[in-house]
Amino acid sequence: MSYFDLLLKKIENKEAKICVVGLGYVGLPLAVAFAKAGYFVYGFDTNAKRIRRLKSAQPYISDVNPKEVLNLINKNKFFPANNEKILKDADVIIICVPTPLRKVKTPDVSYIILAAKTIKKYLRAPQLIILESTSYPKTTREILLPILKKSKLEEEKDFFVCFSPERVNPGDKKFPLTKITKIVGGLSKKSTNLAKNLYQKIIPAVFCVSCPEVAETAKLLENTFRLVNIALVNEFAIFANKLKIDIWEVIEAAKTKPFGFMPFYPGPGLGGHCIPVDPLYLSWKAKRIGFKTKMIDLASYINQFMPNYIVQRIKNALVRKKLDLEDAKILIIGVTYKKDVKDLRESPALEIIELLDKKCKRVDFFDPLISYLKINNINKKGINLAATSLKNYDCVVIVTDHSKLDYQFIKKHSKFIFDTRNVYKKDYPNIMRL
Numbered sequence: 001m002s003y004f005d006l007l008l009k010k011i012e013n014k015e016a017k018i019c020v021v022g023l024g025y026v027g028l029p030l031a032v033a034f035a036k037a038g039y040f041v042y043g044f045d046t047n048a049k050r051i052r053r054l055k056s057a058q059p060y061i062s063d064v065n066p067k068e069v070l071n072l073i074n075k076n077k078f079f080p081a082n083n084e085k086i087l088k089d090a091d092v093i094i095i096c097v098p099t100p101l102r103k104v105k106t107p108d109v110s111y112i113i114l115a116a117k118t119i120k121k122y123l124r125a126p127q128l129i130i131l132e133s134t135s136y137p138k139t140t141r142e143i144l145l146p147i148l149k150k151s152k153l154e155e156e157k158d159f160f161v162c163f164s165p166e167r168v169n170p171g172d173k174k175f176p177l178t179k180i181t182k183i184v185g186g187l188s189k190k191s192t193n194l195a196k197n198l199y200q201k202i203i204p205a206v207f208c209v210s211c212p213e214v215a216e217t218a219k220l221l222e223n224t225f226r227l228v229n230i231a232l233v234n235e236f237a238i239f240a241n242k243l244k245i246d247i248w249e250v251i252e253a254a255k256t257k258p259f260g261f262m263p264f265y266p267g268p269g270l271g272g273h274c275i276p277v278d279p280l281y282l283s284w285k286a287k288r289i290g291f292k293t294k295m296i297d298l299a300s301y302i303n304q305f306m307p308n309y310i311v312q313r314i315k316n317a318l319v320r321k322k323l324d325l326e327d328a329k330i331l332i333i334g335v336t337y338k339k340d341v342k343d344l345r346e347s348p349a350l351e352i353i354e355l356l357d358k359k360c361k362r363v364d365f366f367d368p369l370i371s372y373l374k375i376n377n378i379n380k381k382g383i384n385l386a387a388t389s390l391k392n393y394d395c396v397v398i399v400t401d402h403s404k405l406d407y408q409f410i411k412k413h414s415k416f417i418f419d420t421r422n423v424y425k426k427d428y429p430n431i432m433r434l
């Protein structure tokens with residue numbers, strides 16, 4: 001029996017032991033899904049604090065129920081550890097590590113390289129290695145595979161390699177992991193087949209492609225599609241405001257078209273660890289082969305300009321009220337990168353606060369999910385949202401529109417509101433929208 005047949009059989013009858021490397025917003029839900037499907041799942045994370053939190057039912061990912069995780073641990077279905085030796089016992093290893101940008105906006109694949117080097121130490125026949133972390137086309141073939149081949153084992157014979165992009169939408173209850181079609185692209189039909197059979201145990205819809213590069217690029221197309229369309233609507237918002245046209249009503253009208261249009265909404269900027277980041281992986285790779293991705297570069301520029309635009313709109317509004325920015329007290333409501341998700345990464349609110357901190361008398365924030373900001377040179381404790389406090393501010397800015405905020409209370413007790421998310425659906429004497 002070949003190693004492929006042996007591994008396929010173990011996957012089919014759920015004897016295969018899985019190890020998810022990286023227990024973040026992608027890896028942890030994936031580990032839980034496989035454990036609930038009847039596999040024994042190791043969870044490897046270099047962050048020992050995360051392992052302790054999992055074993056004591058302390059949440060750190062809003063999309064996962066900590067009690068459910070502890071139950072799986074107690075039933076010996078899920079074994080989180082920060083001891084790399086567990087990799088030796090795994091038949092399937094799924095890499096879900098971060099792929100951020102460096103300060104100079106170039107890809108940082110160091111987490112993938114570290115994971116690959118660690119896996120290589122314990123690589124044995126047969127093992128299926130799947131990369132889920134979003135990266136530029138050819139990462140699987142040019143970065144992951146060469147490191148694994150240093151083990152002297154033969155790919156697609158002793159070990160099998162596949163790319164399957166993570167597509168989770170943080171905070172989205174309508175589309176949980178198990179309802180999002182899984183794309184799989186292996187180095188050969190064997191690895192694709194192994195990955196397809198594995199994912200089908202938790203996700204009914206699996207879409208196979210011919211190679212890792214197609215899977216890598218499909219993911220980047222998805223997120224670049226969002227980046228470009230968000231930039232488009234942000235630019236429309238700036239243009240519409242100059243003509244005193246309600247951009248929100250324009251979008252409501254445009255989306256009545258039953259085909260050929262998909263609504264996106266303007267906002268204070270583009271946050272998160274995916275949309276502002278992943279397309280820059282593509283543009284970086286393109287530049288290295290002499291191709292300039294003009295659309296991505298321009299869209300990134302427009303989205304990155306939005307925090308400045310928000311500050312400009314605040315300044316102009318206060319000038320109309322005969323108040324200078326340097327005398328103003330501003331309250332920012334909502335600082336996470338999108339509503340109802342406890343995540344500050346690339347959040348435009350942080351840049352807005354930093355810009356206002358340099359210009360205003362006082363800048364405070366309130367966010368029901370975040371009580372303290374200590375990022376870059378921001379060091380602030382969130383205020384209590386009370387009637388008295390709201391009245392103290394010359395401008396209250398709705399930056400992130402969390403669902404559980406009492407917007408009527410805010411409207412009643414604020415002198416002036418700048419609503420960047422169309423929470424109030426129309427302008428009022430004391431409310432200005434983007």
Ligand code: SAJ
Pocket residue numbers: 134166167168169170222223226230263264265266267268269270271272273274275337338339
């Ligand atoms: N945003 C707008 N206008 C919009 C939509 C979003 O300004 O019309 C802003 C949000 O406020 C946020 C940023 O863009 O700051 C990103 O929001 P997002 O929901 O598009 O991105 P993520 O990173 O939370 O999740 C996305 C997923 N989103 C959706 O499909 C709706 C999906 O593309 C990926 O599964 C995920 O990135 C990923 O991991 O790549």
